[in-house]
Amino acid sequence: MTETPIALARWASFHVAGREVVVAGQPPREVTFTPGSAPARIDPNGTYLVGGMYAQVMEPAPKRGAVPLMLWHGGGLTGACWETTPDGREGWQHFFLRAGWEVVVSDAVERGRSGWMRIPEETGGVPVTLTLENPWERFRIGPGTPQEGRVFEGQQFPADAASWRNFILGCVPRFTTTDALTLEAYGALLGRVGPSVVVAHSQGGFFAWRAAQEWPDMVRALVLVEPASTGLAEKVAALAGIPVLMIYGDFIEGDARWPTIRARGLDFAAAVRAAGGQVDVVDLPAQGIRGNSHMIMMDRNSDQVAGLVQGWLAGRGLWR
Known part of the structure; x- marks a missing residue:
């Protein structure tokens, strides 16, 4: 699809x-904002705004999506993770x-262009910042460290040294104390844009479940x-009218955390089905799509997986 101008x-x-x-x-x-300038007297007292969210919307011509499609990022990332891959694709x-599709890309509260705006003072907590080494194991790239450069066999993530540095440069500090503000902002985003398809990754999946339960319409x-x-077990019935697609990548079985995370997700999917909902689960390796890391939308076969998503959405009558 990349040969067609947008x-x-x-x-x-x-x-x-x-x-x-x-x-x-x-x-x-007193604060000197720029070296060599005159100091300014800053009074920190007053009214602040906290919990804002930035969003960018692009509407193509012609438009074929029945509703806008939102892309919600995961923890420690911004909406930039949907824009390009670490190796420049x-x-x-x-x-x-x-x-x-009309595509809406957002930066969650305290991330990227949304800004911090007194987040530590108002919510408490300490920002979590990723080291160069941390996501290598946690995002299922390979054993050891990125400096060693060992990747899992068939790994689809672009894990050469330059691409890995590009990925880490796109990571930002995150708080674990801003969930309520973030959910509130996603609700405001849906209210501003209107009914939408929500595509969410990792931590964004938590907010997507919760937003769908709070604002199912x-x-x-x-x-x-x-x-x-x-999502919340006590609000599972709210999801009955919303079709759901869950996608899992490769290298999960031998991971320290992801077997448990996936099992909990599948249990929740079963609860949604029991309440009358429709949840389709795609295990990519079982479908013959192998080598995907946690960062599926950045992997070298990301277009193949996006095509799977596109086909599923079209099958739900959301693309014309």
């Missing part, structure tokens, strides 16, 4: 959500634009790429 009818960006927080009783201080944003379908968690 024609856009509309390209815009905006921020949604945000709460007002009043700070009082703090001492002022086009990401899923381009794939679905070329297929005729705003979610036409869920595509969960290795969701890191589930």
Whole structure:
């Protein structure tokens, strides 16, 4: 699909959500913003906005998706993970634009262009920042460290030294204390854009489940790429009218965490089905699609998996 130029009818960006927080009783201080400039007196007291979310929307011409398609990123990442791959290929944003979907890419609360805006003061917690080594094992790239360069046999992630550095450069600090603000912002995003398909990765899958339970009329379908968690068991009935596709990659069986994460996800899928919902689960290796890491949308066969998603959405009558 990459040989076809993308024609856009509309390209815009905006921020949604945000709460007002009043700070009082703090001492002022002097700050020199730029070396060599005059210092400025900063009074930290006043009204702040926290919990905002940035979103970018691209509408292709012609448009074939019945509703917009949102791309929600995972933990420690931003919406940039959907835009391009570490080795410079086009990401899923381009794939679905070329297929005729209006695509909405967002940066969650405290990430990327959404900004922090007094997040530590208002929610507590310490930001978690990834080392160069941490995701190598956790995202199922290979044993050892990236410096050693050993990858699992058949690995599809572009794991050469330059691509790995590009990937880590795209990782950002995350908090574990902003879930309520983030869910609220995703609700505001759905309210601004309207009913949509939600494609979510990893931590984004947790928010996608929860958003669909809170605002089921705003979610036409869920595509969960290795969701890191589930929705609420007591609200499982809210998902009965929303078709769900769950996708899992390779190298899970020998991993320290992912067998448990996947088992919990499959148990929740069974609960959704028992409540009258429809959940399709794709195990990529079982389908003959092998070598996928946790970062499926960045793997070298990412277009093949995106094509699987596209076919599933078309089969639900969401593409014309």
